[in-house]
Each structure stands twice: as C-alpha cells, then as structure tokens.
Amino acid sequence: MIRTEKLNFNYGNKHILKDIDIDIKKGKFTGILGPNGSGKSTLLKNVLGYLQPESGKILLNGRSLKSITRKEAARIVGFVPQKSGFSMNINVEDFVMLGRIPHLKNKWSGFQKKDRDVCNKIIYELNLENFRDRSVLSLSGGEFQRVLVARALCQEPEVLLLDEPTSALDMNYAVDILSTVRDLVEIKNLTAVAVLHDLNLASIFCSELILMKEGKIEHCGKPKELMNEKILKDIYGFDSKVIYEDDETPYIIPVCNGRRGVVNV
Numbered sequence: 492m493i494r495t496e497k498l499n500f501n502y503g504n505k506h507i508l509k510d511i512d513i514d515i516k517k518g519k520f521t522g523i524l525g526p527n528g529s530g531k532s533t534l535l536k537n538v539l540g541y542l543q544p545e546s547g548k549i550l551l552n553g554r555s556l557k558s559i560t561r562k563e564a565a566r567i568v569g570f571v572p573q574k575s576g577f578s579m580n581i582n583v584e585d586f587v588m589l590g591r592i593p594h595l596k597n598k599w600s601g602f603q604k605k606d607r608d609v610c611n612k613i614i615y616e617l618n619l620e621n622f623r624d625r626s627v628l629s630l631s632g633g634e635f636q637r638v639l640v641a642r643a644l645c646q647e648p649e650v651l652l653l654d655e656p657t658s659a660l661d662m663n664y665a666v667d668i669l670s671t672v673r674d675l676v677e678i679k680n681l682t683a684v685a686v687l688h689d690l691n692l693a694s695i696f697c698s699e700l701i702l703m704k705e706g707k708i709e710h711c712g713k714p715k716e717l718m719n720e721k722i723l724k725d726i727y728g729f730d731s732k733v734i735y736e737d738d739e740t741p742y743i744i745p746v747c748n749g750r751r752g753v754v755n756v
C-alpha cells in the first residue's frame with residue numbers, strides 16, 4: 492500500500508532520511524518506533540507529500556505520489572498530526588465534518604446526507620457524542636486528540652497515518668483509540684501507520700513494527716521478533732527486561748537500577 496525506495500530527505504544541509512526502503516502492506520497496523528529525532532515524523536510527512544524528498548520514490552498503492560493530485564491523495568490518506576495549531580472557534584461536529592471536504596463533488600457543492608451520516612457514525616464510535624456541540628477551543632489536549640482522529644476517519648481513508656496519536660491521552664483513552672484503529676484495520680481492511688513512543692502499546696496493537704535510528708531503518712518485523720533486550724539497547728540505549736504473558740505479545744520493562752541522571756548530585 493505504501494512503498495518507498497531509496498528515499499532521502501534533507502532539511503537544508505542536514506541529511507535526515509537516509510535511503511529509506513519501506514513496504515507497508517494493505518490491511519496491517521504498522522508502528523514506527525525510534526528515539527527522538529530519528530526521523531519518524533519526517534518520514535510520515537514525506538509519505539503525505541507535505542515534504543518533498545531529495546531523491547528516491549514514494550508509491551501509494553503502486554502509483555507514484557507525484558502523479559496523484561492533492562484532493563485524490565486526501566481521499567486515500569487520512570492524517571492525525573502530532574499537534575494542530577487549529578484556532579477557529581467551531582464546534583466538534585463541524586470540525587469532524589471537515590474530513591468530508593475531499594469527498595465534495597466540487598468546491599461549491601455542500602455536504603450531502605452521506606457526509607452527515609459518516610460524521611455521525613464516527614462521533615458515535617469514538618464516544619464524542621457529549622462533545623458534539625462544544626467548541627474545539629474548549630477541549631483538553633486529550634479530547635482534542637480524539638477529535639483529530641475522528642476528523643481523519645471521517646475522510647474514510649484507505650490509509651490512516653497517525654503521528655503520536657496517544658501522546659496526550661490517559662491510558663484508558665490511548666487503549667480506546669488504538670483499539671478503534673485496530674478494529675478498523677481488522678474489520679474494514681484499513682491500512683494504519685502510527686508513530687508511537689510507547690513500546691508496550693505498539694507491541695500490543697501493531698502487527699508490524701519499523702524501528703528507526705538516526706534517519707535509517709534499522710529493523711522491520713513483528714513485535715515478537717524485534718522487542719528484545721539487545722535490539723532495544725542498540726536502538727534506544729536503555730536496559731530492559733522483556734517478558735511474555737502469551738506467545739505473541741512482548742511486554743517491555745525498563746531496568747533502571749543504578750542508572751544515573753545527567754546531573755551529578
């Protein structure tokens with residue numbers, strides 16, 4: 492569904508993405524993991540067409556991203572940003588409806604019944620009924636993050652890209668959002684790709700993982716194949732203990748005994 496071949500990206504003279512080859516299969520939930528600054532968000536922004544690569548190819552469902560119009564791409568790919576500078580005083584329902592814009596027949600045609608039905612269904616499924624009439628400016632960070640997910644799902648995309656979708660959520664809502672995405676992947680064959688920092692949530696919800704470090708892909712595989720003490724030490728530099736409750740899902744416990752902070756006290 493998403494392929495990159497020898498993708499390179501620079502910010503000015505800073506080489507950020509280095510020969511990135513990824514192959515994300517349709518109907519899978521893939522997590523992109525890696526230390527801060529390793530290039531995860533930059534990779535998503537290249538796949539979205541927000542940023543232009545220096546060299547290499549990006550293919551969406553076999554087609555070069557360059558040959559796809561922005562509106563067409565918006566019908567295929569929904570994006571949940573890490574943060575949004577949105578500052579318009581509109582209510583949650585109207586905000587979620589923005590996700591239907593790529594489906595309007597033309598600039599001047601209004602929303603149809605189908606658009607409202609999709610919006611209502613998403614608001615119901617994401618448990619946002621009580622927020623429907625609230626201004627988005629009045630929401631907490633976590634509430635707004637759920638509304639951003641709702642807007643992206645309202646696009647009915649084939650691919651959903653999420654940049655740290657759970658960073659502002661308490662554990663209950665984090666599990667809720669990731670369960671919703673996983674259900675959509677399993678039931679509706681959605682392809683989902685999420686940048687995540689929580690290794691345990693990634694191992695529980697994602698069927699595939701991509702591990703990045705310093706702008707390169709270091710490992711791709713199933714959580715069970717990648718989440719081990721050695722790889723975590725190599726990628727992140729911390730000591731851990733990885734345990735299994737069942738055969739499939741690794742649980743990562745950081746081992747902090749004797750570890751000192753940067754300040755000598």
Ligand SMILES: Nc1ncnc2c1ncn2[C@@H]1O[C@H](COP(=O)(O)OP(=O)(O)OP(=O)(O)O)[C@@H](O)[C@H]1O
Nearest residue numbers: 502503505507525526527528529530531532533534
């Ligand atoms: N607009 C920019 N101009 C210059 N450098 C940038 C810009 N945006 C990001 N960078 C740098 O590019 C590198 C990769 O950033 P990116 O945001 O992709 O990392 P990340 O893996 O998503 O990090 P995090 O986990 O902290 O969100 C970092 O060193 C960052 O400082």
